[in-house]
Every structure is written in C-alpha cells, then in structure tokens.
Amino acid sequence: MSTIKAPSTTGYRRETRLVHAGTLRSQYGETSDAIFLTQGFVYASAEECEARFTGDDPGFQYSRFSNPTVSAFEQRMVEFEGAEAARATATGMAAVTAAMLAPLRAGDHVVASKAMFGSCRYIVEDLLPRYGIESTLVDGLDLDQWQKAMRPNTKTCFLESPTNPTLDVLDISAIAEIAHAGGARLVVDNVFATPLWQSPLELGADVVVYSATKHIDGQGRCLGGVVLSSQAFIEEHIQVFLRQTGPSLSPFNAWVLLKGLETLAIRVRQQTDSAAKIADALAQHPKISRLIYPGRADHPQAATVKKQMHGGSTLVGFEVRGDKAGAFRFLNALKLVKISNNLGDARSLVTHPATTTHQRLKPEVRAELGISEGFIRYSAGLEHPDDLIEDLHAALAQA
Numbered sequence: 240m241s242t243i244k245a246p247s248t249t250g251y252r253r254e255t256r257l258v259h260a261g262t263l264r265s266q267y268g269e270t271s272d273a274i275f276l277t278q279g280f281v282y283a284s285a286e287e288c289e290a291r292f293t294g295d296d297p298g299f300q301y302s303r304f305s306n307p308t309v310s311a312f313e314q315r316m317v318e319f320e321g322a323e324a325a326r327a328t329a330t331g332m333a334a335v336t337a338a339m340l341a342p343l344r345a346g347d348h349v350v351a352s353k354a355m356f357g358s359c360r361y362i363v364e365d366l367l368p369r370y371g372i373e374s375t376l377v378d379g380l381d382l383d384q385w386q387k388a389m390r391p392n393t394k395t396c397f398l399e400s401p402t403n404p405t406l407d408v409l410d411i412s413a414i415a416e417i418a419h420a421g422g423a424r425l426v427v428d429n430v431f432a433t434p435l436w437q438s439p440l441e442l443g444a445d446v447v448v449y450s451a452t453k454h455i456d457g458q459g460r461c462l463g464g465v466v467l468s469s470q471a472f473i474e475e476h477i478q479v480f481l482r483q484t485g486p487s488l489s490p491f492n493a494w495v496l497l498k499g500l501e502t503l504a505i506r507v508r509q510q511t512d513s514a515a516k517i518a519d520a521l522a523q524h525p526k527i528s529r530l531i532y533p534g535r536a537d538h539p540q541a542a543t544v545k546k547q548m549h550g551g552s553t554l555v556g557f558e559v560r561g562d563k564a565g566a567f568r569f570l571n572a573l574k575l576v577k578i579s580n581n582l583g584d585a586r587s588l589v590t591h592p593a594t595t596t597h598q599r600l601k602p603e604v605r606a607e608l609g610i611s612e613g614f615i616r617y618s619a620g621l622e623h624p625d626d627l628i629e630d631l632h633a634a635l636a637q638a
C-alpha cells in the first residue's frame with residue numbers, strides 16, 4: 240500500500256478535516272485536489288521499479304493497488320472517521336463484500352441482524368454459505384438473540400443502523416461487547432447514519448463500511464465505497480483482497496467523492512433539519528398509519544438514538560394507508576420529490592422498498608421486517624422544506 244500521505248489534519252475539528260484532509264498538492268500548487276486519472280506509473284529505473292514492488296520505495300505502481308487521488312479520498316475518510324486506515328472500493332457493495340469475505344474462510348460463522356439492505360442480506364444469507372461460511376440472522380434489537388447465536392467459530396457480527404428501510408436503531412456498543420466476548424469482530428454498515436451523526440469505531444465496532452454513493456457523493460453522480468478499520472485489518476485482509484480481486488475505485492470517482500466530502504457536513508445538517516420538519520408535518524396525517532424518524536421522541540429506540548447518535552437522520556419512514564395501491568397513488572402524485580431507489584442526494588427521493596430494494600425478499604420475510612406494501616422511505620434533499628411538505632401533502636391527498 241502506498242505510504243505517500245498528506246500532512247495530518249487530526250489536530251483540527253471534524254468539519255475542517257472534511258475540507259483539508261488528504262490534500263497533497265502537486266508542483267503546480269493547485270487549490271482543488273488534482274485528479275490522477277492514470278492506470279499506472281512509470282519508473283526512472285528497473286531498480287526503482289523493483290523497489291516499488293518489494294515495498295522499499297513507497298511510491299505508486301498500478302491504480303488497481305492504489306492511486307494518489309484514491310489515497311487522498313481514503314485519507315480524508317480516515318481522518319474524518321477517526322480510523323487508522325481505509326481502502327476505497329468501486330461501490331458500497333464491494334466494500335461490504337470485502338469486509339465480510341476477505342477475513343473469513345470455510346468453517347467460520349457469521350451473526351447478522353436480519354433487517355438490512357437486500358444486497359447485504361444476500362451476501363450473508365446466500366453468498367457466504369456457498370463457500371462454507373455459515374450465517375445466523377437475528378432480530379438485531381434483541382441482545383439475547385445475538386448472544387444465543389454466537390458460536391465458538393463466530394468470527395464476524397454484522398449490522399446496519401439505522402436499518403434500511405425501517406430505521407430501527409441497534410445498540411452498537413452492546414452488540415460490540417457480545418461480539419468481542421465471543422472472540423468476533425463487529426462490522427457496521429454506517430450508510431444511513433452518515434459519518435457525521437454516528438461513529439461506530441468509538442462505540443466499539445472494529446470495521447465501518449460505507450456506500451459513498453449516498454451522502455458522501457451527495458449529488459447522485461457516482462458509485463463508490465470505503466472500508467475503515469485498524470491498520471492491521473486493512474493491511475492483512477482488505478488491501479490484499481482488493482489488490483488481487485480488483486473492485487478498486489476509479490480515480491475520477493475518488494475526486495468526485497473528495498469534492499462531496501467538502502460539503503458533507505452542511506448538506507447532512509440541512510437534510511436532517513428538513514427531514515425532522517417533514518416527519519413532524521406528516522406524523523399525524525390521517526393517510527399515514529405509522530411514521531418512524533430517529534430523532535423524534537416517539538421513535539421505538541429513542542433512548543439508543545440519544546446514546547449513540549449525534550443527530551437525527553436524513554431519512555423518514557412512513558406507511559401510507561391503502562397498501563401498495565395507496566402507496567403507488569401517493570408516489571405517482573408527487574411533483575417535486577422524485578421516485579428513486581437511491582438516498583442521500585441533493586434531490587429529495589422516495590422509495591417503495593417492497594417493490595425495489597427489498598423486492599427479492601419473500602413477502603413473509605418483508606412482513607416480519609415491517610416492510611409493508613404501504614411503506615415508503617423518504618430521503619430529504621436540499622430543497623426548501625416548505626416546498627417539500629407542500630408536495631408531500633398534495634400527494635397524500637390523492638393517496
């Protein structure tokens with residue numbers, strides 16, 4: 240792994256690190272980060288080339304292994320998250336796959352919360368068992384279930400919090416304690432919380448993964464992901480896995496994500512304020528039978544939200560009366576808010592999880608997870624909250 244690093248910004252506050260961490264200026268002294276859009280690197284001599292490959296020379300070799308722009312993004316994430324090391328990936332799913340698969344081998348066992356993004360559930364439930372890695376899915380809110388599921392060969396516990404899409408908030412420090420007592424690591428998918436509002440490593444998690452496609456880009460432009468952990472975990476497991484299997488982040492996308500990080504704090508704060516206003520405006524609406532917002536006093540895990548999150552959420556979950564037909568009438572009547580399966584964008588986006596992100600699950604599994612046919616996931620954008628509330632109210636009138 241390249242060891243060329245920009246000067247540390249860890250003496251500064253987090254917002255400052257989002258703007259400056261990782262910036263390594265070229266000889267031209269450019270203001271913004273440069274893009275090193277190159278597959279590889281050339282060497283002054285065969286000896287220098289050999290030294291790069293032995294690791295005696297810390298320079299770059301090939302952009303599948305590492306790249307200056309990708310390294311800058313990794314360093315900015317490391318200093319913002321407070322991790323020791325990170326590796327960026329082509330997508331969020333590449334980050335989840337690497338964090339789960341790279342350190343495991345046949346005969347190992349995984350315990351995971353059953354409420355998670357459909358593709359993450361596929362990794363745990365379908366992919367890992369094909370290679371002899373057994374998994375147990377538990378109700379992530381029930382600590383007894385975590386405890387009972389642990390086996391002598393349990394190596395990884397995995398959760399996301401708040402969960403996608405029903406916004407349950409799992410007790411990360413309590414689950415980390417159970418994992419560690421059983422000799423396992425805890426991997427947390429922190430996408431819904433964002434790195435601004437929740438720091439899983441401080442709560443005892445060992446590995447944090449992000450889909451950078453969401454709030455880190457924040458403007459719906461490119462896919463990306465990142466795995467953050469200790470230096471040892473990244474070097475021993477993730478670096479080798481990515482280098483040899485190849486889901487590396489493009490330098491161009493790393494540059495877009497670097498730009499996204501510069502504005503992450505102001506965007507996420509504004510989107511969270513907006514989501515909170517929208518949640519309050521919709522909570523008592525007669526066409527809505529259930530509303531979930533981490534940050535409202537009526538959230539089922541309000542005490543855990545207070546304990547482990549520094550802010551609410553940019554997402555609101557609610558159930559429109561009238562099942563799928565009611566939900567579809569509502570979605571089709573929206574003018575400003577766009578129908579999508581993404582989240583964390585500058586534009587407000589709505590998703591119908593039962594027919595999109597969680598469509599792969601059997602109806603009874605969706606029902607068990609609270610993903611009803613009327614359930615909507617709303618991701619607040621940067622529009623004026625009053626325009627959004629008017630659009631949502633007008634569409635609910637037609638639901």
Ligand SMILES: Cc1ncc(COP(=O)(O)O)c(C=O)c1O
Binds near residue numbers: 462
């Ligand atoms: C919680 C969660 N994890 C991982 C991912 C995967 O991210 P990507 O689409 O960047 O592969 C998503 C995408 O929706 C997600 O919501």
